[in-house]
Amino acid sequence: MHDAVSLEGQDRATAIIVTTEFLHEAEVQRDALGMAELEPVVITHPLSTLSDEEIGHRAAEAAEQAKKIWLGKA
Amino acid sequence: MPLDAPNTGHVVYDPRGIVEATAIPLGKRVADLNGLRLGILSNKKWNGNNLLRKTRAILEDEIDFAAVNFYEKESFSKNADPGLLGEIIADNDIVLTAIGD
Amino acid sequence: MARQKTVESRPVESVVSDGVDLVEWYYEKGFSDGFPVAPPTPEKIAATVDALGGDGDYVEARVPPRWGSLTREVLAINMVMAGCKPDYGPVVRAAMLALCSPAFNLHGVQATTHMASPLLVVNGPIRKKLEINAGHNVFGSGNRANATIGRAIRMILLNVGGGWPGDLDKSTLGSPAKYTYCIAENEELGYLAPYHVEKGFTEDDSTVFVMPAEPPHSVTNHVADDPEGILDSIVSAMSTIAHNNAVSAGHCAVVIGPEHAAVMAKYQWTRHDIKNYLWYQATNTFGEVAFQHRYGKVYNRSLPKWYKRDVDARIPVVPSAEHIHLFCAGGEAGRFSAFIPGWGHMASPVLRELDGKAPAGGGMVCEDGTCYL
Numbered sequence: 001m002h003d004a005v006s007l008e009g010q011d012r013a014t015a016i017i018v019t020t021e022f023l024h025e026a027e028v029q030r031d032a033l034g035m036a037e038l039e040p041v042v043i044t045h046p047l048s049t050l051s052d053e054e055i056g057h058r059a060a061e062a063a064e065q066a067k068k069i070w071l072g073k074a
Numbered sequence: 075m076p077l078d079a080p081n082t083g084h085v086v087y088d089p090r091g092i093v094e095a096t097a098i099p100l101g102k103r104v105a106d107l108n109g110l111r112l113g114i115l116s117n118k119k120w121n122g123n124n125l126l127r128k129t130r131a132i133l134e135d136e137i138d139f140a141a142v143n144f145y146e147k148e149s150f151s152k153n154a155d156p157g158l159l160g161e162i163i164a165d166n167d168i169v170l171t172a173i174g175d
Numbered sequence: 176m177a178r179q180k181t182v183e184s185r186p187v188e189s190v191v192s193d194g195v196d197l198v199e200w201y202y203e204k205g206f207s208d209g210f211p212v213a214p215p216t217p218e219k220i221a222a223t224v225d226a227l228g229g230d231g232d233y234v235e236a237r238v239p240p241r242w243g244s245l246t247r248e249v250l251a252i253n254m255v256m257a258g259c260k261p262d263y264g265p266v267v268r269a270a271m272l273a274l275c276s277p278a279f280n281l282h283g284v285q286a287t288t289h290m291a292s293p294l295l296v297v298n299g300p301i302r303k304k305l306e307i308n309a310g311h312n313v314f315g316s317g318n319r320a321n322a323t324i325g326r327a328i329r330m331i332l333l334n335v336g337g338g339w340p341g342d343l344d345k346s347t348l349g350s351p352a353k354y355t356y357c358i359a360e361n362e363e364l365g366y367l368a369p370y371h372v373e374k375g376f377t378e379d380d381s382t383v384f385v386m387p388a389e390p391p392h393s394v395t396n397h398v399a400d401d402p403e404g405i406l407d408s409i410v411s412a413m414s415t416i417a418h419n420n421a422v423s424a425g426h427c428a429v430v431i432g433p434e435h436a437a438v439m440a441k442y443q444w445t446r447h448d449i450k451n452y453l454w455y456q457a458t459n460t461f462g463e464v465a466f467q468h469r470y471g472k473v474y475n476r477s478l479p480k481w482y483k484r485d486v487d488a489r490i491p492v493v494p495s496a497e498h499i500h501l502f503c504a505g506g507e508a509g510r511f512s513a514f515i516p517g518w519g520h521m522a523s524p525v526l527r528e529l530d531g532k533a534p535a536g537g538g539m540v541c542e543d544g545t546c547y548l
Contacts, residue, residue: 002153003115003147003153003154003159003171004169004171005098006153006154006159007101007159007162007163007169008098008100008101009098009101010101010163011101011102012101012113012162012163012166012167012168012169013101013102013103013104013167013168013169014101014168014169014170014171015168015169015170015171016171016172017125017126017129017170017171017172021345022286022345024342024343025240025286025343025345028240028241028337028343029240031093031095032093032095032240032241032242033095033098033242034095034096034097034098035098035099035100036097037099037100038100043125047119047121047122047125048119048121050121052124055121055124055125055128056128058125058128059125059128059129059131059132060132062125062129063129063132063133066129066133066170067107067133067137070103070104070107070168071103071104071105071107072103072104082193083190083191083192083193083195084190084191084192084193084195084197084214085188085189085190085216085217086188086189086190086191086197086200086201086214087187087188087215087220087252088187088188088189088204088206088252089206089249089252089253089256089330089334089335090206090241090243090249090334090335090337091238091243091244091245091246091249091334091335092243092244093241093242093243093244094244095242118476118477146476149520149521151280151282151283151287151521151522152280152283152521
């Protein structure tokens with residue numbers, strides 16, 4: 001989240017992908033860093049143990065949300 | 075938390091300390107994704123690069139980016155090097171990054 | 176822009192009625208590490224803040240991942256709850272400042288799914304002053320300083336840092352080291368130069384070393400009577416793909432028990448000799464680390480680029496001898512040592528003199544009194 005806050009601070013709209021298991025941490029971080037409006041892209045946990053095909057599904061989840069975040073429609 | 079305090083009572087303490095934050099506004103949003111430069115920042119976590127590659131491929135099917143630039147952090151658990159962030163800011167309009175898994 | 180307090184703003188102290196069971200009150204509020212806390216009193220907190228230099232509102236650090244403000248008063252509250260004496264204050268503070276340095280990456284250590292917990296090793300005269308145990312049962316129970324200094328650190332990481340299990344602390348298994356993990360080095364035996372002296376401090380300096388660490392792995396060797404034989408047993412403990420160093424590089428620690436250290440001294444093996452032997456001999460094959468590519472072709476970006484990626488290539492468990500942090504500790508009876516894996520390249524151990532003084536001998540990059548290893 002630190003990276004995303006730095007990038008957003010320079011007007012680079014940033015879509016950060018986290019898994020569901022780490023969403024709370026991401027929210028605590030962005031609040032502590034002062035950027036309460038920063039919404040992450042949330043995909044189903046886990047990621048590290050997935051097959052190639054399953055990663056493809058996660059990518060589809062991510063792509064849809066990323067577009068909305070960049071366009072301000074999240 | 076303050077509680078009812080009849081009599082003299084016992085003093086109790088909250089060991090957590092406060093969280094102070096300076097409010098920072100979100101960056102500007104974009105109106106149209108076509109023609110923009112997309113920066114992709116990977117944290118090198120297992121399957122992270124694969125996820126970002128596939129997400130990029132899906133996005134590129136619909137969006138005509140002016141450029142797509144790929145970057146890797148030194149470590150998945152640390153903040154990106156300021157020099158790397160500077161490079162990303164200079165060369166991109168929007169960013170996609172992966173962290174928590 | 177003016178700093179704004181969040182809606183978490185609340186009084187540090189309040190009052191409950193005489194009939195309240197204070198031990199239960201702290202449990203009910205969720206401020207305990209699982210063990211009963213010692214309910215703080217104004218007198219104990221004042222004494223601890225005094226030992227820290229006064230000014231209870233002074234912010235020593237902000238503790239991730241919650242980024243709570245660790246004022247001297249809040250530090251004192253957690254210390255008293257943990258059972259610390261006020262005199263322990265400078266050690267607990269130095270440890271927290273070290274942990275909150277950027278190189279240590281406390282945020283990552285708090286949040287990881289790995290079981291890593293900060294290991295604290297104390298060197299210098301402060302050990303004797305505070306009676307921190309460096310002898311028998313050094314990693315175990317029975318000593319107030321070891322138990323409560325380590326516990327105070329963990330309580331700060333919970334309460335101020337927000338590292339609660341299952342919430343922001345994602346550790347799959349945790350470990351007993353998440354209750355307390357504090358030892359002193361046994362410098363008096365003289366078998367090895369003290370750790371902090373190796374790093375450029377003087378014997379009269381008191382320092383804290385912190386490293387994210389797995390619990391100790393016992394190494395038994397009751398047979399060898401030469402350095403190589405003993406160290407080969409430690410090498411055996413290191414040369415496995417099971418711990419995090421094998422797959423994520425980074426730093427580790429080795430604690431040599433006094434009977435083993437006496438053999439090193441007899442043959443005049445120095446710290447340099449021991450660390451280099453361990454580093455050179457402790458290896459896995461890349462194939463073992465890559466599971467023989469059974470689950471897909473593995474490169475593993477967490478390992479240094481210069482590790483050869485051939486399945487038969489032997490790669491070191493840690494990237495250099497300087498990634499092995501060597502201590503002599505434990506009782507004088509028993510032929511045991513311990514290997515302590517670290518978390519990986521994601522964090523660096525750090526070393527700090529209690530008052531943030533730089534080492535007279537130089538040799539390290541130090542920032543705000545904390546030296547990077």
